[in-house]
Amino acid sequence: MxxxxxxxxxxxxxxxxxxxxxxxxxxxxxxxxxxxxxxxxxxxxxxxxxxxxxxxxxxxxxxxxxxxxxxxxxxxxxxxxxxxxxxRDAYRARMVEQVCQIEAYRQQVAENEGRTLTGEEAAAEWIDRFAADFDKRFAMG
The missing domain is CATH 2.40.10.220 (predicted glycosyltransferase like domains)
Incomplete structure (x- = not known):
């Protein structure tokens, strides 16, 4: 199923x-x-x-x-x-999902590239690289 x-x-x-x-x-x-x-x-x-x-x-x-x-x-x-x-909670969960992706990105950069990013730096990089196709890549429906 x-x-x-x-x-x-x-x-x-x-x-x-x-x-x-x-x-x-x-x-x-x-x-x-x-x-x-x-x-x-x-x-x-x-x-x-x-x-x-x-x-x-x-x-x-x-x-x-x-x-x-x-x-x-x-x-x-x-x-x-x-x-x-x-x-409303489902919609707001969409924001949480995006934050989760940004946090995962921050951890991945630290692990793979040895760079330690602040939350704001990770968000800026993630938005620049992935936000445009967020709906396609992480569709929830």
Whole structure:
């Protein structure tokens, strides 16, 4: 069966907060799609729980709302499938996807070229090289 939405790998820290319970759970985003995101957490979260998520590494305040649709144990941790609650959150996830690509580019440049870029430098280079065909290369629908 073919996936309805293309997922894009990510390795961005995400804070996940179950709305009904106090406290923030640090997480690592695994991938992002137009419908939602998958992230890895240390404690399980029940499917059906409403959550608020935040991407702390962004220079702007990005938060979104979602609902846990599945939770699977992966070794000592758990992967959560989080569905976005609104079109606004899905649209804003597009920005997060772009930031994920820029961060991956920054890490790739450091690894392959030995250059350490700031987030702003990486964004400027990535935009110059890849932004024009971002929709074609990283289409989400």
């Amino acid at each position: 073919m996936r309805e939405y293309l997922r894009h790998p990510s390795n961005i820290p995400v804070d996940v907060e179950v709305i009904e319970e106090p406290g923030v759970c640090p997480a690592q985003a695994c991938d992002v799609s137009v419908a939602g995101l998958c992230c890895q957490v240390e404690t399980p979260v029940k499917p059906g729980c409403d959550i608020r998520f935040r991407v702390p590494s962004l220079s702007f305040d990005y938060t979104g709302l979602g609902r846990v649709v599945w939770c699977r144990r992966r070794g000592q941790q758990y992967q959560l499938g989080i569905e976005f609650c609104s079109g």
